Amino acid sequence: MSAQLLVFFILAALSVIGALSLIFQKHPIHSALSLIVVMVALAGLYLLMGAEFVAAVQIIVYGGAIMVLFVFVIMLLNAGLEEHTSISKMAGFPGILLALALTGFVAATVARSAGLFVQVAGDNGKIPGTLSSTRELSNMIFRNFAYPFELTSILILIAILGAIVLAHREN
Amino acid sequence: MIDFLSAHAEIIITLIKIVLLLFIVLTVNAYLTWFERKVVAHMQSRWGPHRVGPHGLLQPLADGAKFLLKEDPTPAGVDKFVYFLAPLLALGLALTSIAVIPFGPDPIRVLGHQVYLYIANPSIGLLVLFAITALGVYGVALAGWSSNSKYPLLGSLRSSAQMISYELALTLSVVGVLLMANSFNLTEIINAQSHPAWGVGILGWNIFSGPFPQILGFFCFFIAAIAETNRVPFDLAEAESELVAGFHTEYSSFKFAMFFIAEYTSMITVSCLCSILFFGGWLSPFPQSWTFTYYLPSLLLIPSGLWVIWDGIRYETIWGRLILPGIGTVIALLGLALALPQLQFVNVFIQGPFWLLGKILVFLFVYVWMRGTLPRFRYDQLMAFGWKLLLPVSIANVVLTAFFVLLRSNP
Secondary structure (H helix, E strand, O other), rough: HHHHHHHHHHHHHHHHHHHHHHOOOOOOHHHHHHHHHHHHHHHHHHOOOHHHHHHHHHHHHHHHHHHHHHHHHHHOOOOOOOOOHHHOOOOOOOOHHHHHHHHHHHHHHHHHHHHHHHHHOOOOOOOOOOOOHHHHHHHHHHOOOOOHHHHHOOOOOOOHHHHHHHHHOOO | HHHHHOOHHHHHHHHHHHHHHHHHHHHHHHHHHHHHHHHHHHHHHOOOOOOHHHHHHHHHHHHHHHHHOOOOOOOOOOOHHHHHHHHHHHHHHHHEEEEEEEOOOOOOEOOOOOEEEOOOOOOOOOHHHHHHHHHHHHHHHHHHHHOOHHHHHHHHHHHHHHHHHHHHHHHHHHHHHHHOOOOOOOOHHOOOOOHHHHHHHHHOOOOOOOOOOHHHHHHHHHHHHHHHHHOOOHHHOOHHHHOOOHHHOOOHHHHHHHHHHHHHHHHHHHHHHHHHHHHHOOOOOOOOOHHHHHHHHHHHHHHHHHHHHHHHHOOHHHHHHHHHHHHHHHHHHHHHHOOOOHHHHHHHHHHHHHHHHHHHHHHOOOOOOHHHOOOOHHHHHHHHHHHHHHHHHHHHHHHHHHHHHHHHHOO
């Protein structure tokens, strides 16, 4: 258990450091790399909770496909160092306030429902039943939540079609 | 001391296995370069490497020493951190993927511990491999970007686009296998292929058997995997006639060697995956009752050992006349020992690894064969092939397999 806790703290620290570095890095590629660190650390956290499938999908979809696309676009546009305009500098102050407010809100919610978390997670820190095995997860997606799942697919299909229409307009 | 060892036996065994596997994989990598150069040379009516050691057998060693001793300049204006990170990422991820490959069915018993022929056997083995492949793109992409040079940037742009396009077909093409095996675990995928029709082993393999033979799936997978590993005919990322050397133009010395080793390691991984997913992994192609096929390893080793001896005594240099017959004797004696009734248990044990390694070698040969045969794709052909042929075919394979699997389970 203590080893598990140690791994948790390492991964949690990695994701927090990655997220901070994402904001403070000057170059877009470095920011993108930091985001990849966050994604992979989150996948490690899912793995720690016994959600193997979700962890693998997190790396394949977010760490792999989506972030490769980010990096690809940054390289293609040859984006240079971040430029600060007067408005973006001004946005810093309310941004910090909002971030503090959000942190307080999340912390308060977690504190209020701490008992609930322990109850759900069980003794070994794993979430029982629900997400642990691929079979149960797919049963939930394709049986219990088939309609929301299909609706999401249609939403994504519309986005793809929209992208194709936008790309074709010039020809 | 002994208490400590026995308390942490699992970890220590795993560490030893990791070191052993690293050693084996790197050695195989080195000789894969020799094998590739020799085979391509003979396909083009040349001799290939033959100066360093008999038949050029020490060439990989010379290459390795050269990689280590070369000067390693860092070009001006590179992004230092990313420039150093890229080869590490490429090599690290490529080597990690070997860890989940199971090389044999039975464990070895060492001092009361069962030592299995894999380092990790996660229930989502195949997904782990895909996750590692998905991250592997960064090695190539970041190398080209951080080099602060035009050709590497073009190379890595090409390669990222190519990998994004072919990853879809790669992932979809194995869904048929997953539907038939009902599991992501590589060991279970192999075991699902061990119930052949009429007891003939080869008919149980996914490519020939089941509700829907995975021939389409296999071809999509193999082609997409070649594209993922950036090999001919999909090596646009390092097209030497257009981009000098592509993404690793600015890398020299051991950093270049790291990309090189990463590429060859992913070739080995892909060959392992092809044999495991579609060709029954460690399962023999013969009926189970044919126990005389257990002598096949000996039957292969003894003649090849004798041939090496015969070839060695006629070799032109004195070193070759000494070394080659020695190697041949060892091989032939190994084959003889395996045929001994006292060593029957060893012979039975190596059957699984023997078939798996045989299949892996065939796929590695196909890789080299394609390099010796096929010209490179043009970029638009590459994209059209990936999106307009591979992707629809692999989706059709998923639909057909799902249909036949359902038909079999409730007729």
